[in-house]
Amino acid sequence: MQATTKQLRQHAERSGSAQQQPRAPKPRRFDPRAMISNSEMQAALGSGVLMLVAWATGSWSEMLSVAIYVLSYAVGGWSKAKEGVETLVKERDLDVNLLMIAAALGAASIGYWNEGALLIFIFAMSGALESYTMERSKKDISSLLALKPATAVRIEQGAMNEVGIDQLVLGDLLLVRPGELIPADGKVCRGESAVDQASITGESLPVEKSVGSEVFAGTVNGEGPLYIEVTKAAENTLFAKIIKMVEEAETEVPESQRFIKRLESIYARVVVGATALLILLPPFLLDWSWSNTFYKAMVFLVVASPCALVSSIMPAMLSAISKSARKGILFKGGVHLENMARTKVVAFDKTGTLTEGIPQVTDFIASAGYDRDELLSISASIENLSRHPLAEAIVRKAEEEYLELQGVQESKSLTGWGIEGRIDGRLWSIGKSNLLDGNDQWTGPEAAGSNSLDYWRSLRGQLESEGKTVSVIMDGEKIAGMIALQDTLRPQAEAAVRKLQNLGIKVAMLTGDRAATAAVMARRTGVDLVFADLLPEDKVSHVKTLREQYGHVVMVGDGVNDAPALATATVGMGMGMKGSGAALEIADVVLMNDNIEEIAATISLARRSQRIVKQNMIFAVTVIAALMISNFVQGIALPFGVVGHEGSTILVILNGLRLLR
Structure with a gap:
């Protein structure tokens, strides 16, 4: 066009x-109205209300009560029954949904309508809580795209x-x-x-x-x-x-959850087989009545189902991912949260990660015969007409020293080099130091001492060896001075390093800068390990070495040259606001707001989520084992089995939801 x-x-x-x-x-806070607006939660609550109505009408109309119970079953169990049937038909597999529906129908078949309805209600409620957690996580992550x-x-x-x-x-x-x-x-x-x-x-x-x-x-x-x-x-x-990363995060599950899903399939078959044997064998072997045998089999089917175990992981994982998203940290999947909990070393790229890309004037050198303050005032006056970050740094320097700016005439931007302007009729220009790389015969009016071309070249080399960007100030055809600028250390860099070290984590810095520059930065930030003069392939090599020596490594970077190292680390973390497309493509975790101080808190959150997962799994297995043993040793009522088993499911989900606080 x-x-x-x-x-x-x-x-x-x-x-x-x-x-x-x-x-x-x-930040999103817990909102009961949002939870109730969840369709699964509405179905669960509707099922519970119908169950209470059916129980209340049972004393004067058994037929009406049964009809309302059937409606309660349908409202609360329809979606779960549909999921179970789809798994059975499409994947030729059993899951916990089908087990629970079978147990509820079994209870109803022997006249325990209320117990079956209670099972459906609590099972639907636990499913709604888990769905709410997933929706909450998706919303928190998606809101970052604003x-x-x-x-x-x-x-x-x-x-x-x-x-x-x-x-x-x-x-x-x-x-x-x-x-x-x-x-x-x-x-x-x-x-x-x-x-x-x-x-x-x-x-x-x-x-x-x-x-x-x-x-x-x-x-x-x-x-x-x-x-x-x-x-x-x-x-x-x-x-x-x-x-695309958000979509991947919604489908990717951690290894522990994949293990539980595999276990669920095998376990469900075992439970169904054991239930069938419990129905068929005890009347012949133990001389139990058919009604008593079927009742105990239904109790077993309820208490042995792995609902709580299946729900032990994802609510906690999703809650941690959601909480991280609210702080501007985007996980591509739960597996990376698991890996981050095991972190032993965090390796930072320097430029754009520990530093923030805002230059500041570090050296201002005036040539012989020039007053430094006057020259700085002239430089700032000319650069004040530009919005270039280097120009803004020079203006800030003059303001910090309370120097007055002067009137500039005929200002003009010199594309690819710098800027020029006239002050009181004299032409001044400021720009890149590549001007010094011209003809060796060019020296300006002064050719000796501190005004010689060799002097300025030597000074430029010294400043650049310290990782600084150098500009020259020209008074017409004469070198009037030199300005050195350097990238700014992130204000939170030192605190970020210290917080990681307080967690017992080693902190490394990988940079392509010269060793002297890297050493200065290392002293300022307090990192434990420094690797300088690195090419991209060198960074990969050092990340591999760190993994071999210490274990799990998190690599934090922002540039294209960091992408191979991000891919090599256990967890690659990219900078979202200023990170390159390649770095974000490969990164497992993205710091959307570039706040590196949140890395330690994220690792702490990941560790906490893993502790909660372990608590949930131990609690779930303990409850299942206790209820199964009680059912055969002493016998327990179906309502108690329902409340004990499904109650434990809700408890592990709520325990995971604690991370949303």
Whole structure:
């Protein structure tokens, strides 16, 4: 799509307002109304009410009471019976749903209508609680997607129209104002700006974009409006991949749950077989009456069913995943929560992970004959006209030193290099230090001492060896000074490391920076292990070594070069706000808000969920064993078996739901 130069200019003049940034989802609290609105919960409650009505009418109309009991069975047991039959027909397998329906019908067949209805009611209630947990988890995870841009400004026939992201097609022309998220992958048709594309490439500093440059969805436009032609469909963007991750999280189950599902199938067959033998053999072997035998068999069918055991894991897992999602931590599945609970080492990439990509001035050197404060004031005055992060860092430096800014005339951005402007008739320019790599004969008016080209090259080399970005200040054709800037350590980095160490976890830092720079960062953060001068394949090698030496390793990274290490670690954790698409594709867990201080809390939550799962499983097995033994040694009433067994199921679910608090 093409637009006239006049139309583009008109749109540029009207594009001053920036898009309001998406808000993070608010924490969700327990809401009884939301739970009651669950259809399964409504069916369970309806079944319970009908059971009470049937019991109340039994004293004066047995036929009406039985009819209401049948209705109670149908309302509470229909969905579970349907699930059980589908499993039997499609998978040729038995599950706990069919066992419970069979037990309820068996109780009814010998006249225990109320006990059967009670079994249906409590079983439906426990199922509704588990479904509520799953729905709650899905909603908490999905709410994180509100962070993505929902609309784009599309130029159609000379007019600007705000459209949904899903309405964009290849060739559409979009206007992206300063400060806005770029809504789609595309190519710049007009405009110049610095784009923060750390979310795609992991670069800590913005990249200059001009006509013909590629831009990516999820990146942030800088100081100038950009007109972009869409080159990729919405489903291929970064946030489309996040949606895909959510869908994967809903289907993936932890290894412990897969084991329980396999056990359930075998166990269900054993229970059915044992129940059949209990019905057929005791009248001949123990001289029991048929009614007494059938009654005990029904009690056995109820108390031996693995309802509580089956429900021991997923409610706790989903509650932990849901709680993590509320804090901006997205798990792709319960298996990763299990693995995170076993963490022994957390390895951080440095750039964009322990640091946040906000540069600050570390060194400001004035050439001989220049006053430092005056030169800093001049530099800040010129850079104040730019929204480039490096420019903003210089302006902040001048403000911190309470220096007054001066009037600038004829300011102009020098694409790909820097900016220039006149102050009191003198031309000043500030930009990349690659200017020093020109002809060795160029030295400026001064050629010796601290004004020589060799001096500035040597100084630049020293500063760059410390991991700093270097810019030069030019007074016309003369070097007036040099500025060094460095990425900012995340405020929570030191606390994040300390919290992990308090959990008994080793903290490692993997970086491609020079050893000297890495050592400085290690001292500031307090990490235990430092590995520097690494290529992507070196990071993979070190992660493998850490796994061999310590056990389970969590790798935290944000860039494309971190993707292999993320895949190699036990759990790969990607940075969601500024992480690259490749890193998020491979990561098992995503920090949507990039708050690394939450990693320790997430590991603690994972460990707590595992403790609750173990508590639930031990409790469930103990109750099943106690009820089975009691049924044969002394004999227990069917209502007691129903309440004991299904009550234990509800208790393990509620125990798992504690994690939602």
